Amino acid sequence: EAQVTQNPRYLITVTGKKLTVTCSQNMNHEYMSWYRQDPGLGLRQIYYSMNVEVTDKGDVPEGYKVSRKEKRNFPLILESPSPNQTSLYFCASSLRGLENSPLHFGNGTRLTVT
């Protein structure tokens, strides 16, 4: 089944403790992206990747890191999480970063930083 898989679905952590949220897609998509979703703000792009070894900042990249060493994986790293990073995170992929390529989303990771 074609899908985007994120793990974990829920994560509670403390300020400053490094964490990684994994994202994997099995559709051979070139484009992958991370978003955070907060009430009243819709989805805001954190980072995106047009292809392997190519990553770019989105609207809200501060406090996050990403890597794209393989086509299928695009992990999101929080080196020193803070409470303002408490949010619902979505990974998405598309065949290419073109206007007619639909984004396929994972089911989300709900992160709480205390």
Place this chain on the structure above:
Amino acid sequence: TQLLEQSPQFLSIQEGENLTVYCNSSSVFSSLQWYRQEPGEGPVLLVTVVTGGEVKKLKRLTFQFGDARKDSSLHITAAQPGDTGLYLCAGRLNTGNQFYFGTGTSLTVIP
């Protein structure tokens, strides 16, 4: 400030009523997409509009892209409880590869 503003933010209507959701920007987009998101899941694409003035229909849903490609609307005819969800518009500017999402419209259709 969000690049794409949606209105209304919340909408609660009775089954069978019609409704329109708006997605507005001061920027020109090369295309706009509409997604629907249900609780506990990621957004799912409904439609992509590419040409200014374009109208697309998907059963009871009608999508329109503004002539100037700065805005879009989603009209639902005879809403059903299954239409309940969060509706998001999203688009890409003429330059760059970022997808910008709207602020979202949460729709509840009461049986």
